[in-house]
Amino acid sequence: MEKFDIIVVGASTTGAWFARQMAKRGHSVLVIEKNEKENVSREYDIFHMPKKEMERSGLEIPSADEKDFGFTFDGGPMLSPYGNYPKKNVPAGIIGLHKHDYIMRMNKYAEDEGAKIIFGATFVDFVKDEWGKVCGAKYKTAEGEFEAEAKLVADCSGIPAVARTKMPDDSTVENYKLTPEDIFYVVIYYVVYDSPDVDPEALHASFLNYKAVWSAPSGNPRGAILGIGGNYSYAYAEEIFKQWQKNVPWPRYTVEKAERGMTPYRRSVYSFVDNGFIAMGDAGCMTKPTCGEGCTSSLVQGQIAVDVIDELLKAGKPLTRDNMWPINKKYMEAQGIAFDSMRPLLKGVVSMSFDEAEYLFKKDVIFSTKILGGGGEDLELTPADIAQLVAGIGGAVVKGKLKPATVKKIVTGLLQSMEVTNLYKQYPETAEGYWKWKEKADALWEKIGPMSDICDQEVVKRLGIK
Ligand SMILES: Cc1cc2nc3c(=O)[nH]c(=O)nc-3n(C[C@H](O)[C@H](O)[C@H](O)COP(=O)(O)OP(=O)(O)OC[C@H]3O[C@@H](n4cnc5c(N)ncnc54)[C@H](O)[C@@H]3O)c2cc1C
Numbered sequence: 001m002e003k004f005d006i007i008v009v010g011a012s013t014t015g016a017w018f019a020r021q022m023a024k025r026g027h028s029v030l031v032i033e034k035n036e037k038e039n040v041s042r043e044y045d046i047f048h049m050p051k052k053e054m055e056r057s058g059l060e061i062p063s064a065d066e067k068d069f070g071f072t073f074d075g076g077p078m079l080s081p082y083g084n085y086p087k088k089n090v091p092a093g094i095i096g097l098h099k100h101d102y103i104m105r106m107n108k109y110a111e112d113e114g115a116k117i118i119f120g121a122t123f124v125d126f127v128k129d130e131w132g133k134v135c136g137a138k139y140k141t142a143e144g145e146f147e148a149e150a151k152l153v154a155d156c157s158g159i160p161a162v163a164r165t166k167m168p169d170d171s172t173v174e175n176y177k178l179t180p181e182d183i184f185y186v187v188i189y190y191v192v193y194d195s196p197d198v199d200p201e202a203l204h205a206s207f208l209n210y211k212a213v214w215s216a217p218s219g220n221p222r223g224a225i226l227g228i229g230g231n232y233s234y235a236y237a238e239e240i241f242k243q244w245q246k247n248v249p250w251p252r253y254t255v256e257k258a259e260r261g262m263t264p265y266r267r268s269v270y271s272f273v274d275n276g277f278i279a280m281g282d283a284g285c286m287t288k289p290t291c292g293e294g295c296t297s298s299l300v301q302g303q304i305a306v307d308v309i310d311e312l313l314k315a316g317k318p319l320t321r322d323n324m325w326p327i328n329k330k331y332m333e334a335q336g337i338a339f340d341s342m343r344p345l346l347k348g349v350v351s352m353s354f355d356e357a358e359y360l361f362k363k364d365v366i367f368s369t370k371i372l373g374g375g376g377e378d379l380e381l382t383p384a385d386i387a388q389l390v391a392g393i394g395g396a397v398v399k400g401k402l403k404p405a406t407v408k409k410i411v412t413g414l415l416q417s418m419e420v421t422n423l424y425k426q427y428p429e430t431a432e433g434y435w436k437w438k439e440k441a442d443a444l445w446e447k448i449g450p451m452s453d454i455c456d457q458e459v460v461k462r463l464g465i466k
Pocket of ligand 1: 292
Protein backbone atom coordinates (compact mmCIF):
# COMPACT_ATOMS: atom_id res chain seq x y z
CA MET A 1 0.00 0.00 0.00
CA GLU A 2 1.34 3.44 -0.92
CA LYS A 3 1.92 5.73 2.06
CA PHE A 4 1.45 9.50 2.24
CA ASP A 5 1.30 12.12 4.92
CA ILE A 6 -1.97 13.45 3.51
CA ILE A 7 -4.66 12.24 1.13
CA VAL A 8 -6.78 15.04 -0.33
CA VAL A 9 -10.18 14.11 -1.79
CA GLY A 10 -11.10 16.54 -4.60
CA ALA A 11 -8.85 18.72 -6.77
CA SER A 12 -10.90 21.90 -7.14
CA THR A 13 -10.06 25.20 -5.44
CA THR A 14 -9.80 23.93 -1.86
CA GLY A 15 -8.12 20.59 -2.57
CA ALA A 16 -5.61 21.94 -5.09
CA TRP A 17 -4.69 24.84 -2.79
CA PHE A 18 -4.29 22.63 0.32
CA ALA A 19 -2.26 20.03 -1.58
CA ARG A 20 0.08 22.71 -2.86
CA GLN A 21 0.58 24.29 0.54
CA MET A 22 1.30 21.01 2.30
CA ALA A 23 3.59 19.69 -0.45
CA LYS A 24 5.47 23.00 -0.43
CA ARG A 25 6.16 22.46 3.28
CA GLY A 26 7.75 19.11 2.51
CA HIS A 27 4.89 16.71 3.23
CA SER A 28 3.90 13.88 0.89
CA VAL A 29 0.46 14.44 -0.63
CA LEU A 30 -1.84 12.31 -2.77
CA VAL A 31 -4.86 14.00 -4.37
CA ILE A 32 -7.68 11.84 -5.71
CA GLU A 33 -10.10 13.59 -8.07
CA LYS A 34 -13.13 11.81 -9.44
CA ASN A 35 -13.22 13.70 -12.74
CA GLU A 36 -10.80 13.24 -15.60
CA LYS A 37 -8.44 16.20 -15.91
CA GLU A 38 -10.27 17.83 -18.83
CA ASN A 39 -13.58 17.74 -16.91
CA VAL A 40 -12.51 19.17 -13.55
CA SER A 41 -14.55 22.22 -12.45
CA ARG A 42 -16.53 22.50 -15.68
CA GLU A 43 -19.85 23.15 -13.92
CA TYR A 44 -19.64 26.85 -14.68
CA ASP A 45 -17.13 29.02 -16.52
CA ILE A 46 -16.61 32.41 -14.88
CA PHE A 47 -15.98 32.89 -11.17
CA HIS A 48 -14.70 35.86 -9.15
CA MET A 49 -12.42 36.35 -6.22
CA PRO A 50 -11.59 39.63 -4.52
CA LYS A 51 -7.96 40.54 -5.24
CA LYS A 52 -7.31 41.23 -1.56
CA GLU A 53 -8.50 37.75 -0.61
CA MET A 54 -6.47 36.12 -3.38
CA GLU A 55 -3.35 37.87 -2.13
CA ARG A 56 -4.12 36.84 1.45
CA SER A 57 -4.18 33.17 0.37
CA GLY A 58 -1.21 33.39 -1.99
CA LEU A 59 -3.34 32.83 -5.10
CA GLU A 60 -1.64 34.06 -8.25
CA ILE A 61 -3.44 36.64 -10.37
CA PRO A 62 -2.98 35.70 -14.03
CA SER A 63 -1.95 38.40 -16.46
CA ALA A 64 -4.46 39.65 -19.02
CA ASP A 65 -3.02 37.54 -21.87
CA GLU A 66 -3.29 34.21 -20.02
CA LYS A 67 -6.19 31.94 -20.86
CA ASP A 68 -7.59 31.68 -17.33
CA PHE A 69 -7.85 35.45 -16.98
CA GLY A 70 -11.33 36.88 -17.52
CA PHE A 71 -11.46 40.53 -16.45
CA THR A 72 -11.18 42.84 -13.48
CA PHE A 73 -14.20 44.46 -11.93
CA ASP A 74 -14.97 46.79 -9.04
CA GLY A 75 -18.38 45.45 -8.02
CA GLY A 76 -21.65 47.30 -8.38
CA PRO A 77 -24.04 48.95 -5.96
CA MET A 78 -26.83 47.20 -4.10
CA LEU A 79 -30.25 48.20 -5.40
CA SER A 80 -33.74 48.17 -3.91
CA PRO A 81 -36.28 45.49 -5.00
CA TYR A 82 -37.61 47.76 -7.78
CA GLY A 83 -34.14 48.80 -8.93
CA ASN A 84 -33.78 52.17 -7.21
CA TYR A 85 -31.70 53.99 -4.57
CA PRO A 86 -28.24 52.54 -5.32
CA LYS A 87 -26.04 52.00 -2.28
CA LYS A 88 -22.61 52.31 -3.76
CA ASN A 89 -19.96 49.87 -2.60
CA VAL A 90 -16.33 50.80 -2.10
CA PRO A 91 -14.45 49.53 -5.20
CA ALA A 92 -13.79 45.89 -4.42
CA GLY A 93 -11.02 44.98 -6.90
CA ILE A 94 -12.49 41.70 -8.10
CA ILE A 95 -10.74 39.31 -10.49
CA GLY A 96 -12.91 37.32 -12.91
CA LEU A 97 -11.38 34.01 -14.00
CA HIS A 98 -12.20 30.98 -16.14
CA LYS A 99 -12.70 28.32 -13.51
CA HIS A 100 -11.50 25.14 -15.23
CA ASP A 101 -8.35 26.81 -16.53
CA TYR A 102 -7.59 28.41 -13.18
CA ILE A 103 -8.05 25.07 -11.38
CA MET A 104 -5.64 23.52 -13.88
CA ARG A 105 -3.16 26.22 -12.88
CA MET A 106 -3.72 25.45 -9.19
CA ASN A 107 -3.26 21.73 -9.82
CA LYS A 108 -0.04 22.34 -11.71
CA TYR A 109 1.35 24.40 -8.81
CA ALA A 110 0.48 21.52 -6.45
CA GLU A 111 2.22 19.02 -8.72
CA ASP A 112 5.24 21.33 -9.08
CA GLU A 113 5.58 21.22 -5.29
CA GLY A 114 5.55 17.41 -5.40
CA ALA A 115 1.89 16.49 -4.82
CA LYS A 116 0.69 13.42 -6.75
CA ILE A 117 -2.70 13.91 -8.38
CA ILE A 118 -4.72 11.01 -9.76
CA PHE A 119 -7.60 12.12 -11.98
CA GLY A 120 -10.52 9.78 -12.59
CA ALA A 121 -10.06 8.45 -9.03
CA THR A 122 -13.23 8.31 -6.93
CA PHE A 123 -13.11 8.14 -3.14
CA VAL A 124 -14.92 4.99 -2.01
CA ASP A 125 -14.34 4.79 1.74
CA PHE A 126 -11.84 5.29 4.51
CA VAL A 127 -9.19 2.78 5.42
CA LYS A 128 -9.33 2.35 9.19
CA ASP A 129 -6.90 0.81 11.68
CA GLU A 130 -7.76 -1.86 14.23
CA TRP A 131 -9.16 0.81 16.61
CA GLY A 132 -11.44 2.25 13.93
CA LYS A 133 -9.30 5.35 13.38
CA VAL A 134 -9.04 6.80 9.85
CA CYS A 135 -5.64 5.87 8.40
CA GLY A 136 -6.14 6.16 4.65
CA ALA A 137 -8.56 5.98 1.74
CA LYS A 138 -9.95 3.46 -0.71
CA TYR A 139 -10.53 4.78 -4.20
CA LYS A 140 -11.45 3.39 -7.57
CA THR A 141 -10.24 4.23 -11.05
CA ALA A 142 -10.84 2.65 -14.46
CA GLU A 143 -8.05 0.21 -13.53
CA GLY A 144 -9.68 -1.03 -10.34
CA GLU A 145 -9.88 -0.35 -6.62
CA PHE A 146 -6.89 0.85 -4.60
CA GLU A 147 -5.96 1.74 -1.05
CA ALA A 148 -3.49 4.30 0.21
CA GLU A 149 -2.35 4.96 3.74
CA ALA A 150 -2.10 8.46 5.26
CA LYS A 151 -1.83 10.33 8.54
CA LEU A 152 -4.68 12.56 7.42
CA VAL A 153 -7.57 12.42 4.96
CA ALA A 154 -8.76 15.90 3.93
CA ASP A 155 -12.27 15.97 2.50
CA CYS A 156 -12.29 18.69 -0.18
CA SER A 157 -15.06 17.08 -2.23
CA GLY A 158 -17.50 19.99 -2.06
CA ILE A 159 -21.23 19.63 -1.44
CA PRO A 160 -21.35 15.79 -1.54
CA ALA A 161 -18.75 15.73 1.30
CA VAL A 162 -18.08 12.13 0.32
CA ALA A 163 -15.71 11.43 3.22
CA ARG A 164 -17.26 13.63 5.93
CA THR A 165 -20.64 11.96 5.47
CA LYS A 166 -18.97 8.60 6.17
CA MET A 167 -17.73 9.70 9.59
CA PRO A 168 -19.42 7.76 12.41
CA ASP A 169 -22.24 9.33 14.46
CA ASP A 170 -20.00 9.69 17.51
CA SER A 171 -17.42 11.73 15.59
CA THR A 172 -16.83 15.38 16.46
CA VAL A 173 -17.25 16.02 12.73
CA GLU A 174 -20.96 16.12 11.90
CA ASN A 175 -21.84 13.69 9.13
CA TYR A 176 -24.98 15.43 7.84
CA LYS A 177 -25.78 15.50 4.13
CA LEU A 178 -26.89 18.81 2.70
CA THR A 179 -30.60 18.95 1.91
CA PRO A 180 -32.27 21.24 -0.68
CA GLU A 181 -33.04 23.55 2.27
CA ASP A 182 -29.31 23.99 2.91
CA ILE A 183 -28.28 24.52 -0.71
CA PHE A 184 -28.22 27.61 -2.86
CA TYR A 185 -29.18 26.60 -6.41
CA VAL A 186 -27.45 29.06 -8.70
CA VAL A 187 -28.47 29.77 -12.29
CA ILE A 188 -26.35 32.11 -14.37
CA TYR A 189 -27.35 33.53 -17.73
CA TYR A 190 -24.68 34.83 -20.09
CA VAL A 191 -26.55 37.60 -21.88
CA VAL A 192 -25.76 40.05 -24.67
CA TYR A 193 -27.68 43.32 -24.78
CA ASP A 194 -29.72 43.80 -27.93
CA SER A 195 -28.83 47.48 -28.26
CA PRO A 196 -25.19 48.49 -28.73
CA ASP A 197 -25.98 51.65 -26.74
CA VAL A 198 -26.32 49.74 -23.49
CA ASP A 199 -23.35 50.11 -21.15
CA PRO A 200 -23.31 46.80 -19.22
CA GLU A 201 -20.87 48.18 -16.68
CA ALA A 202 -23.32 50.84 -15.59
CA LEU A 203 -25.88 48.11 -14.87
CA HIS A 204 -23.80 45.84 -12.67
CA ALA A 205 -25.52 45.60 -9.29
CA SER A 206 -26.93 43.16 -6.76
CA PHE A 207 -30.44 42.76 -5.34
CA LEU A 208 -30.28 41.29 -1.85
CA ASN A 209 -34.04 41.22 -1.32
CA TYR A 210 -34.46 38.46 -3.90
CA LYS A 211 -31.96 36.58 -1.64
CA ALA A 212 -29.57 37.05 -4.54
CA VAL A 213 -29.99 38.38 -8.04
CA TRP A 214 -27.03 40.12 -9.57
CA SER A 215 -25.48 41.50 -12.74
CA ALA A 216 -21.72 41.07 -13.19
CA PRO A 217 -19.28 41.03 -16.11
CA SER A 218 -19.14 38.00 -18.38
CA GLY A 219 -16.00 39.01 -20.24
CA ASN A 220 -18.05 40.15 -23.25
CA PRO A 221 -17.96 43.99 -23.40
CA ARG A 222 -21.54 43.99 -24.73
CA GLY A 223 -22.84 41.45 -22.31
CA ALA A 224 -23.15 40.42 -18.67
CA ILE A 225 -23.85 37.54 -16.38
CA LEU A 226 -27.28 37.77 -14.81
CA GLY A 227 -27.35 35.43 -11.85
CA ILE A 228 -29.84 34.17 -9.34
CA GLY A 229 -29.54 31.91 -6.31
CA GLY A 230 -32.34 30.30 -4.35
CA ASN A 231 -33.01 27.39 -2.00
CA TYR A 232 -34.83 24.15 -2.83
CA SER A 233 -34.29 23.84 -6.61
CA TYR A 234 -33.23 25.51 -9.86
CA ALA A 235 -36.93 25.84 -10.68
CA TYR A 236 -37.42 27.92 -7.53
CA ALA A 237 -34.44 30.15 -8.41
CA GLU A 238 -35.79 30.65 -11.94
CA GLU A 239 -39.21 31.66 -10.59
CA ILE A 240 -37.60 34.32 -8.41
CA PHE A 241 -35.64 35.53 -11.42
CA LYS A 242 -38.96 36.00 -13.25
CA GLN A 243 -40.21 38.13 -10.32
CA TRP A 244 -37.10 40.27 -10.62
CA GLN A 245 -37.62 40.63 -14.39
CA LYS A 246 -41.16 41.82 -13.75
CA ASN A 247 -40.16 44.30 -11.06
CA VAL A 248 -36.97 45.85 -12.36
CA PRO A 249 -36.81 47.71 -15.70
CA TRP A 250 -33.85 46.30 -17.64
CA PRO A 251 -32.65 46.68 -21.25
CA ARG A 252 -33.57 43.86 -23.64
CA TYR A 253 -31.03 41.09 -24.00
CA THR A 254 -30.49 37.70 -25.60
CA VAL A 255 -29.43 34.75 -23.45
CA GLU A 256 -26.42 33.08 -25.09
CA LYS A 257 -25.98 30.29 -22.55
CA ALA A 258 -27.08 29.32 -19.08
CA GLU A 259 -25.15 27.43 -16.41
CA ARG A 260 -26.25 25.90 -13.13
CA GLY A 261 -24.51 24.88 -9.97
CA MET A 262 -24.89 24.46 -6.24
CA THR A 263 -23.26 26.03 -3.24
CA PRO A 264 -23.83 25.43 0.50
CA TYR A 265 -26.10 27.96 2.21
CA ARG A 266 -25.98 27.04 5.87
CA ARG A 267 -23.79 27.27 8.97
CA SER A 268 -20.41 25.54 8.86
CA VAL A 269 -19.88 22.22 10.57
CA TYR A 270 -19.10 22.85 14.25
CA SER A 271 -15.90 20.82 14.20
CA PHE A 272 -13.77 20.17 11.14
CA VAL A 273 -11.42 17.67 12.73
CA ASP A 274 -11.35 14.21 14.15
CA ASN A 275 -8.60 11.59 14.43
CA GLY A 276 -6.86 11.48 11.04
CA PHE A 277 -9.56 13.57 9.35
CA ILE A 278 -10.38 17.13 8.35
CA ALA A 279 -13.30 18.62 6.37
CA MET A 280 -12.42 21.64 4.23
CA GLY A 281 -14.04 23.96 1.66
CA ASP A 282 -17.66 23.40 0.68
CA ALA A 283 -17.47 20.01 2.40
CA GLY A 284 -17.30 22.00 5.66
CA CYS A 285 -19.81 24.68 4.52
CA MET A 286 -17.84 27.92 4.76
CA THR A 287 -19.48 29.96 2.03
CA LYS A 288 -20.14 33.67 2.47
CA PRO A 289 -23.58 34.18 4.05
CA THR A 290 -24.63 36.99 1.72
CA CYS A 291 -23.82 35.42 -1.65
CA GLY A 292 -22.80 31.77 -1.24
CA GLU A 293 -19.28 32.30 -2.64
CA GLY A 294 -16.76 29.98 -1.07
CA CYS A 295 -13.47 29.87 -2.96
CA THR A 296 -11.54 32.33 -0.80
CA SER A 297 -13.59 32.19 2.42
CA SER A 298 -12.75 28.46 2.71
CA LEU A 299 -9.08 29.26 2.59
CA VAL A 300 -9.31 31.17 5.87
CA GLN A 301 -9.81 27.79 7.54
CA GLY A 302 -7.34 26.32 5.01
CA GLN A 303 -4.53 28.60 6.13
CA ILE A 304 -5.16 27.83 9.80
CA ALA A 305 -5.18 24.10 8.98
CA VAL A 306 -1.92 24.35 7.03
CA ASP A 307 -0.15 26.08 9.94
CA VAL A 308 -1.42 23.70 12.63
CA ILE A 309 -0.92 20.47 10.63
CA ASP A 310 2.50 21.48 9.33
CA GLU A 311 3.69 22.17 12.86
CA LEU A 312 2.34 18.84 14.13
CA LEU A 313 3.90 16.86 11.29
CA LYS A 314 7.25 18.60 11.70
CA ALA A 315 7.19 17.88 15.43
CA GLY A 316 6.43 14.21 14.68
CA LYS A 317 3.11 14.45 16.51
CA PRO A 318 0.06 12.42 15.41
CA LEU A 319 -2.82 14.18 13.64
CA THR A 320 -5.36 13.41 16.30
CA ARG A 321 -8.60 15.21 17.11
CA ASP A 322 -7.01 16.73 20.22
CA ASN A 323 -3.85 17.89 18.47
CA MET A 324 -5.76 19.45 15.57
CA TRP A 325 -8.47 21.01 17.77
CA PRO A 326 -6.91 24.52 17.58
CA ILE A 327 -8.03 24.57 13.91
CA ASN A 328 -11.66 24.66 15.08
CA LYS A 329 -11.15 27.29 17.74
CA LYS A 330 -9.01 29.55 15.53
CA TYR A 331 -11.46 29.30 12.62
CA MET A 332 -14.36 30.34 14.83
CA GLU A 333 -12.41 33.42 15.90
CA ALA A 334 -11.13 34.27 12.43
CA GLN A 335 -14.38 33.88 10.48
CA GLY A 336 -16.90 31.42 11.90
CA ILE A 337 -18.42 33.85 14.39
CA ALA A 338 -18.82 36.62 11.82
CA PHE A 339 -20.30 34.34 9.12
CA ASP A 340 -22.64 32.27 11.24
CA SER A 341 -23.92 35.18 13.35
CA MET A 342 -24.85 36.99 10.12
CA ARG A 343 -27.21 34.23 9.00
CA PRO A 344 -30.09 34.84 11.48
CA LEU A 345 -29.72 38.59 11.00
CA LEU A 346 -29.99 38.19 7.24
CA LYS A 347 -33.06 36.01 7.69
CA GLY A 348 -34.68 38.76 9.74
CA VAL A 349 -33.83 41.57 7.35
CA VAL A 350 -34.57 39.80 4.07
CA SER A 351 -37.92 38.45 5.26
CA MET A 352 -39.60 41.85 4.74
CA SER A 353 -41.86 42.58 1.75
CA PHE A 354 -40.48 44.30 -1.36
CA ASP A 355 -42.55 47.42 -0.61
CA GLU A 356 -41.18 47.63 2.91
CA ALA A 357 -37.62 47.19 1.66
CA GLU A 358 -38.15 49.77 -1.10
CA TYR A 359 -39.21 52.33 1.48
CA LEU A 360 -36.25 51.61 3.74
CA PHE A 361 -33.83 51.86 0.78
CA LYS A 362 -35.34 55.24 -0.01
CA LYS A 363 -35.00 56.44 3.58
CA ASP A 364 -31.49 54.96 3.95
CA VAL A 365 -32.61 52.89 6.92
CA ILE A 366 -31.16 49.35 7.41
CA PHE A 367 -30.45 49.26 3.64
CA SER A 368 -28.23 52.27 4.09
CA THR A 369 -25.04 53.40 2.44
CA LYS A 370 -23.31 53.04 5.79
CA ILE A 371 -24.40 49.42 6.31
CA LEU A 372 -24.33 48.16 2.71
CA GLY A 373 -21.62 50.39 1.30
CA GLY A 374 -18.69 48.68 3.00
CA GLY A 375 -19.47 45.28 1.51
CA GLY A 376 -19.91 43.89 5.04
CA GLU A 377 -16.34 44.66 6.05
CA ASP A 378 -15.30 46.54 9.16
CA LEU A 379 -18.82 47.80 9.82
CA GLU A 380 -18.82 49.87 12.98
CA LEU A 381 -22.06 51.51 14.01
CA THR A 382 -21.63 54.44 16.38
CA PRO A 383 -24.27 55.20 19.04
CA ALA A 384 -25.48 58.00 16.73
CA ASP A 385 -25.86 55.50 13.84
CA ILE A 386 -27.84 53.14 16.07
CA ALA A 387 -30.07 55.97 17.32
CA GLN A 388 -30.71 56.97 13.70
CA LEU A 389 -31.49 53.35 12.78
CA VAL A 390 -33.99 52.95 15.64
CA ALA A 391 -35.61 56.32 14.80
CA GLY A 392 -35.81 55.34 11.10
CA ILE A 393 -37.49 52.02 11.91
CA GLY A 394 -39.86 53.71 14.38
CA GLY A 395 -40.76 56.38 11.82
CA ALA A 396 -41.47 53.72 9.17
CA VAL A 397 -43.79 51.87 11.57
CA VAL A 398 -45.65 55.05 12.52
CA LYS A 399 -46.16 55.88 8.83
CA GLY A 400 -47.48 52.38 8.20
CA LYS A 401 -44.56 51.58 5.84
CA LEU A 402 -43.17 48.81 8.00
CA LYS A 403 -45.35 46.21 9.71
CA PRO A 404 -44.77 45.63 13.44
CA ALA A 405 -44.51 41.91 12.55
CA THR A 406 -41.55 42.73 10.27
CA VAL A 407 -39.85 44.70 13.02
CA LYS A 408 -40.32 41.69 15.27
CA LYS A 409 -38.58 39.46 12.70
CA ILE A 410 -35.67 41.90 12.41
CA VAL A 411 -35.31 42.18 16.19
CA THR A 412 -35.51 38.38 16.51
CA GLY A 413 -32.78 38.07 13.86
CA LEU A 414 -30.63 40.58 15.69
CA LEU A 415 -31.06 38.86 19.05
CA GLN A 416 -30.35 35.43 17.56
CA SER A 417 -27.28 36.86 15.84
CA MET A 418 -26.03 38.04 19.24
CA GLU A 419 -26.80 34.61 20.73
CA VAL A 420 -24.71 32.91 18.03
CA THR A 421 -21.86 35.35 18.67
CA ASN A 422 -21.92 34.74 22.41
CA LEU A 423 -22.10 30.96 22.09
CA TYR A 424 -19.42 30.76 19.41
CA LYS A 425 -17.12 32.93 21.54
CA GLN A 426 -17.39 30.16 24.14
CA TYR A 427 -16.30 27.53 21.61
CA PRO A 428 -14.42 24.89 23.64
CA GLU A 429 -10.64 25.24 23.84
CA THR A 430 -10.33 21.44 23.72
CA ALA A 431 -12.38 18.56 22.32
CA GLU A 432 -13.47 17.68 25.84
CA GLY A 433 -16.02 20.48 26.06
CA TYR A 434 -17.42 19.85 22.57
CA TRP A 435 -20.47 17.72 23.26
CA LYS A 436 -21.93 20.05 25.87
CA TRP A 437 -21.31 23.04 23.60
CA LYS A 438 -22.85 21.21 20.64
CA GLU A 439 -26.05 20.56 22.60
CA LYS A 440 -26.47 24.30 23.14
CA ALA A 441 -25.58 25.10 19.54
CA ASP A 442 -28.04 22.51 18.18
CA ALA A 443 -30.84 24.02 20.29
CA LEU A 444 -30.00 27.51 19.06
CA TRP A 445 -29.89 26.55 15.36
CA GLU A 446 -33.12 24.58 15.77
CA LYS A 447 -34.70 27.84 16.95
CA ILE A 448 -33.13 29.87 14.11
CA GLY A 449 -34.17 27.40 11.39
CA PRO A 450 -32.81 27.06 7.85
CA MET A 451 -32.27 29.95 5.42
CA SER A 452 -34.99 28.44 3.25
CA ASP A 453 -37.57 29.76 5.76
CA ILE A 454 -37.30 33.10 3.97
CA CYS A 455 -38.23 31.67 0.57
CA ASP A 456 -41.30 33.07 -1.15
CA GLN A 457 -44.00 30.80 0.26
CA GLU A 458 -46.36 31.41 -2.63
CA VAL A 459 -43.73 30.18 -5.13
CA VAL A 460 -42.84 27.27 -2.84
CA LYS A 461 -46.50 26.21 -2.83
CA ARG A 462 -47.01 26.75 -6.56
CA LEU A 463 -43.99 24.55 -7.37
CA GLY A 464 -45.27 21.88 -5.00
CA ILE A 465 -42.07 22.04 -2.95
CA LYS A 466 -43.93 21.86 0.37
C1 LIG B 1 -22.81 29.04 -10.43
C2 LIG B 1 -21.87 29.25 -9.28
C3 LIG B 1 -21.06 30.37 -9.28
C4 LIG B 1 -20.17 30.58 -8.22
N1 LIG B 1 -19.36 31.67 -8.26
C5 LIG B 1 -18.46 31.86 -7.28
C6 LIG B 1 -17.58 32.97 -7.34
O1 LIG B 1 -17.64 33.80 -8.25
N2 LIG B 1 -16.66 33.11 -6.33
C7 LIG B 1 -16.57 32.21 -5.28
O2 LIG B 1 -15.72 32.38 -4.39
N3 LIG B 1 -17.41 31.16 -5.20
C8 LIG B 1 -18.33 30.96 -6.18
N4 LIG B 1 -19.17 29.87 -6.11
C9 LIG B 1 -19.00 28.92 -5.00
C10 LIG B 1 -17.79 28.01 -5.30
O3 LIG B 1 -18.02 27.32 -6.51
C11 LIG B 1 -17.52 27.00 -4.19
O4 LIG B 1 -17.59 27.61 -2.92
C12 LIG B 1 -16.13 26.38 -4.40
O5 LIG B 1 -16.04 25.82 -5.68
C13 LIG B 1 -15.85 25.32 -3.36
O6 LIG B 1 -14.65 24.69 -3.70
P1 LIG B 1 -14.31 23.25 -3.15
O7 LIG B 1 -12.96 22.93 -3.72
O8 LIG B 1 -14.47 23.22 -1.68
O9 LIG B 1 -15.42 22.27 -3.74
P2 LIG B 1 -15.80 21.95 -5.31
O10 LIG B 1 -15.44 23.08 -6.18
O11 LIG B 1 -17.18 21.47 -5.27
O12 LIG B 1 -14.81 20.76 -5.65
C14 LIG B 1 -14.95 19.46 -5.17
C15 LIG B 1 -14.09 18.53 -6.00
O13 LIG B 1 -14.19 17.22 -5.43
C16 LIG B 1 -14.37 16.28 -6.46
N5 LIG B 1 -15.08 15.10 -5.92
C17 LIG B 1 -16.41 15.01 -5.58
N6 LIG B 1 -16.68 13.76 -5.19
C18 LIG B 1 -15.52 13.07 -5.25
C19 LIG B 1 -15.18 11.72 -4.97
N7 LIG B 1 -16.08 10.81 -4.56
N8 LIG B 1 -13.90 11.34 -5.13
C20 LIG B 1 -12.96 12.22 -5.57
N9 LIG B 1 -13.24 13.49 -5.88
C21 LIG B 1 -14.50 13.92 -5.71
C22 LIG B 1 -15.20 17.03 -7.50
O14 LIG B 1 -15.11 16.44 -8.77
C23 LIG B 1 -14.57 18.41 -7.44
O15 LIG B 1 -13.49 18.55 -8.32
C24 LIG B 1 -20.10 29.65 -7.13
C25 LIG B 1 -20.93 28.54 -7.14
C26 LIG B 1 -21.81 28.33 -8.19
C27 LIG B 1 -22.67 27.12 -8.17
